[in-house]
Amino acid sequence: MFFAGLQDSGNLKYVRGDMFEDVPVADAVLLKSILHDWNDDECSRILKRCKEAISNQHKRGTIKKVIIVDMVVMDSEKVNEENSKTFETQLFFHMLMMVGLTGRERGEEEWAKLFCAAGFSDYKIIPISGLRFLIEVYP
Ligand SMILES: C[S@@+](CC[C@H](N)C(=O)[O-])C[C@H]1O[C@@H](n2cnc3c(N)ncnc32)[C@H](O)[C@@H]1O
Structure with missing residues (x-):
C-alpha cells in the first residue's frame, strides 16, 4: 500500500496492497526485514497470505518458496568469546523490535514454529x- 502510485x-x-489481506500470485515472495517487525500472530497471517500467493501459481518446473531475510538469533549455549558481540547486537535488535514495534528477533526454533x-x-x-x-520456506 505504501508504494502505490510509484512509476514502474x-x-x-x-x-498496491496490504500483505495482511492479500499477496500477489508469484513463484516466490521475498520478505526482507519484514517479519521481525511483527508478533507471531501477525507473522502467521502474513505467511499464510504468502503461502496462498505461491500456491496459486501453477507454472510447472518452478520451485515455489518464500524467501525471508532476517536474523536468526544464535543459541545462547553457543555464545563464546569470538561471537559474543554478534549475540549482543542480535539481542539489542530484539529489544528494539519489542519496544518500538510488536515484533521480535527470532531463533531457529521460533522461526520453525511460525x-x-x-x-x-x-x-x-x-x-x-x-x-x-x-531463510527459504517451502509450501
Ligand atoms: C522495515 S521496512 C523493510 C523495507 C525493505 N524490505 C527493506 O529491507 O529495506 C518494512 C516495510 O513493510 C512495509 N509494510 C508495513 N505494513 C505493510 C502492509 N500491511 N502491507 C504491505 N507492506 C507493509 C512498509 O511500508 C515498509 O516498507
Missing part, C-alpha cells in the same frame, strides 16, 4: 553477510 521501471512493477503454524512443510536457513540470514 523495466521489470519492476509496484502493486512456519509450521502457517502451514509450510519445510525450510532451509542459509547464513549471509553479517547478522542476517536467508
Whole structure:
C-alpha cells in the first residue's frame, strides 16, 4: 500500500496492497526485514497470505518458496568469546523490535514454529553477510 502510485521501471512493477489481506500470485515472495517487525500472530497471517500467493501459481518446473531475510538469533549455549558481540547486537535488535514495534528477533526454533503454524512443510536457513540470514520456506 505504501508504494502505490510509484512509476514502474523495466521489470519492476509496484502493486498496491496490504500483505495482511492479500499477496500477489508469484513463484516466490521475498520478505526482507519484514517479519521481525511483527508478533507471531501477525507473522502467521502474513505467511499464510504468502503461502496462498505461491500456491496459486501453477507454472510447472518452478520451485515455489518464500524467501525471508532476517536474523536468526544464535543459541545462547553457543555464545563464546569470538561471537559474543554478534549475540549482543542480535539481542539489542530484539529489544528494539519489542519496544518500538510488536515484533521480535527470532531463533531457529521460533522461526520453525511460525512456519509450521502457517502451514509450510519445510525450510532451509542459509547464513549471509553479517547478522542476517536467508531463510527459504517451502509450501
Ligand atoms: C522495515 S521496512 C523493510 C523495507 C525493505 N524490505 C527493506 O529491507 O529495506 C518494512 C516495510 O513493510 C512495509 N509494510 C508495513 N505494513 C505493510 C502492509 N500491511 N502491507 C504491505 N507492506 C507493509 C512498509 O511500508 C515498509 O516498507
